[in-house]
Amino acid sequence: MPQALKVDLGDHAPCDPGFPARAIAHITADEEATAEAPLNLVPFADLKSFFKGSGRGQAPHILWDPFTGTFAQFFPATSRSKAVFDKDGGFRTNRSGKVVIQIEALFFPHCRVNGQVFVKLVDTPCKGWDVLNAWINSWGVPNSWPMGRPTSLSRNTCPAAKWKSQGGWYAHAHVPENDHVDPGSWPSFVSQPHEPTPVGPRFEPFPGTSFFRTGHRSPIIAGMHTRLVAEDCDRYTSDTGIDVWGPGDVRSYAAWQQKLGLEGSAADGVPGRFSWDRLGVPEV
Template sequence: MDTPGNPPRMTWHTTESPAGKSYFYSVAAYLIRVGAEPQVIYDPVSDLLGQFGPLTQSGRALRNDGSRRTNREGKVNIQVEVLGKAASPWTKGFDPAKKPNYRKLIAAGRAHNIPDDWPAGKPTASPSVSKKRDRNVWQTKGGHYGHCDVPGNDHWDPGAIDITIVPGKPPTGGSTPPASGGGTTAPSTTTTYTVRSGDTLSGIATRYSTTVAKLIALNALKDPNALAVGQKLKVPGKTTTPAAPKYEPFPGAAFFSPGRRSPIITAMGRRLVAVGCSAYSQGPGEHFTNADKASYAKWQRKLGYTGKAADGIPGKKSWDALKVPKQL
């Protein structure tokens, strides 16, 4: 991101296509083909949810505002392409209680500390409605935006969606971060969580129905990305046994072909760096490269593999030992 010191946001689009499972994969393939991927695609009919890349990295669904790269605005800019048309708001008749993947998507935004606000107001109901694309608001306020709010762009999607549904109310016992900074209040009760291999702060926050900001404040963390296995963290709530972390299942050796693009590749690379097996000069990224292969070969040798067995291509046993976090 170009401006990681600016507030986090989530930007909503519509694909201007019909919705439904039969369109989901073809629209996703089209976005890849034309190089206009967001981070996430969602179908409100089938509740299918797809992810093109890491939520913390730039999408490609917005035009630049002059020299300002709007895709890279803020700490995160999680862009969501929703199957549907702006002229027929997809939230009409939509029940979040029946859509578990939609709730996971909103939870992911909250885990990245995105406020439950619409700083630029409700999205427009018609392309004929004039709406100021305020650069100051866009660059300085965290929260939810429509494509219609982004400077340098001329689309009016996602249409007049119901902002009581998007993002909706936070879950009971959780909270939404403040829209414009300010302090955080420590929960009345806390317990201790021991960091496990593969844990991320956002994953721990989601597990305890809290926010990353509260965990940072509660533990006075200087670098929230530098968690250490065995580290003790204060977390809100009574003592519970947290759910076991979820790891990516082995996708098969054929998955790791040259040029393969997937957020799983990025997650694997980050784990290789974390376990001291990096051969990266930059990245890791979402394409499977020779640097990934060299890094994985280091991991195999660390596990005791020798000779041709340390070929840099993941196998199930070494993959399971690496514990790559499950991607949204």
């Protein structure tokens, strides 16, 4: 997936082209929160590290953050991943399809983000869903739910004949040999427009790393400042000179990079194209 951070775990294995292409939808469900006791969403970087480390035996193809539109990819689409239980000699749930693309949405019911509590995945901004939907569709996975689009945390196991014969999207709650009830809900498919879409908000294109030099003044930097504050990445010590690149911008932008799951030199506070495009600085 071109838009994803690549965290290739190796250990690739082929899928079974004798079955139709499919995708399997999950939520990370990494905390047990309630309406009375909501919990903060676990950082994207933590889940990425988990699947890279101790959770590699449960890793999906794609980890998707529906709040920022960030993705991490652990296996190529043509390999099986390991996100569902697969009984020996059974349905080969992780590989029974031309592709079997598994997506973990970073979400659990009653998670709290920037002070707001979200009960269902569809209540989130679902940022990046259009990109994800289009990419999976490009691998021949039809925009259909053979067992119905999930709307609640309930179990509805797919019959063997349907699993073997019908491609499309399945919830983890539909997969044979498994007992999970996630994802609970999932956004509607993105229709491909047949007419030009209306002009929406316009954003500043990435101006290049050399643009961000100490003392450089620009309304683009002021716009970036405003967006970083809105994304709860405010590490500024002053509200003056917001259009001049300085140490506060470096600290705040590094916080944004870390929020996207970037690490090390990729989170040094200097904007790159990946993080800039996801920040969405309005055109000035």
